[in-house]
Amino acid sequence: MKPVAIVQQIHHDTPDYFTDFLDSENIPWQLFRMDQGDELPTTIANFSGYCMLGGPMSVNDEAIYPWLSTEMQLVKEAYELDIPMIGHCLGGQLIAKGLGATVAPVPMPEIGWCQIQIHDEKEASEWFGGENPAKLFQWHGEGFQLPAGARLIASSAHWQNQAFLINNKHLGMQFHCEVKEDKVKHWSIEERAEIESVQHHASVQSADEILASLAKSIPESNRIAHRIYSRWIQGLIRA
Structure with a gap:
């Protein structure tokens, strides 16, 4: 089986649970580190x-x-080529813009744990393990519009376009379903000033709230991510 290509944009936004999952399924992968000057394929x-x-x-x-x-x-x-894509936050925006959609600042940034409402119960079951709403982590100040042929499958109270599907195979997400504890802890401590600068928005949790939530929320998030990734790999080219 050919590997899954994974692009990491910056040192502190790591693959986390995504590569844990691929390893558990014996799916090979190759990581391209933009922060280390790797050449893309x-x-x-x-x-x-x-x-x-x-x-x-x-x-x-x-x-x-x-x-x-x-x-x-x-x-x-x-x-x-109909090779399945999955985009996390900026990655979802790259899929959207790469296929012709607009990406622009959102009215309210979202930082912290967010209730993601899945529009269709069949897709909630198929992609999110029946979790509806699904509590997932957010950190974004821009958002995507939908590319041609995409179907919106999830929204939040503060930004409508949270996840889209194309051909039931390509998944663009605005949220971070891949996170594990160390990454969120790093963001909440090292980027505390950024959080505090937008703390006046109802869509932003405080750094202390985020840190206090990790023991409970990370296992819940990983469980949902497991279901998302389980469904996504069904489209992988196995030859």
Whole structure:
């Protein structure tokens, strides 16, 4: 089986539970570290799937981070070759923009644990293990519109476009279902000033609230991620 290509944009936004899951299913993967200057593949055809992680940059900052353009070229190729894609936060925005949709600032940033409402009970069961709403972690100030052919499957109270599906195979997410405790702890401590700068929004939890929640919320999040990833890998090219 060909590996799943995983693109990590920055040092502190790691694959976390996604690679734990792939390992548990004996699915090979290859990590491309943009923060370490790795070269992206010239074609996605050598991979069974394509995963993009998050990052603090804007998807529109292609002049500053030229590899974003390359990632979006791979998005177009993956779509044409029907190679399953999954995007987490910035990764979901890269799928959306790579397929022609707009990504722009949202009215209210979302930081912390958020109730994600799944629109269809069949998709709630199929993709989220019946969790509806599903409590998942957020950290974003921009959001995607839907690319052509996409179906909106999840929303939150503060931003409608939380997850979309294309051909029941390509999944773009605004939330971070992949997180484990160390990553969220790092963000909450090292980026506390950013949290406090937008604390006046009802959509933002305090750093202390986030830290206090980890023991309970991370296992719940990982359980939902397991169901999302279990469904996503059904589309992987197994040859």
